């Protein structure tokens with residue numbers, strides 16, 4: 001059975017016209033290990049710490065590399 005987040009990623013890819021990172025525009029992939037930088041992840045466009053909601057309208061696909069570097073930037077800013 002597909003996990004909920006995997007379904008969401010598939011919906012985002014359909015909505016946004018392909019499997020691309022919303023930040024670096026590189027291709028993201030489902031079929032790679034979770035540690036791979038091109039791994040598809042769900043990004044909160046407005047971070048939850050800034051009032052962003054957990055809904056499709058606030059989600060975008062991001063590669064693991066961008067997602068994790070953004071998370072670091074937010075921690076520094078906080």
Ligand SMILES: [Zn+2]
Nearest residue numbers: 021024063066
């Ligand atoms: Zn990226």
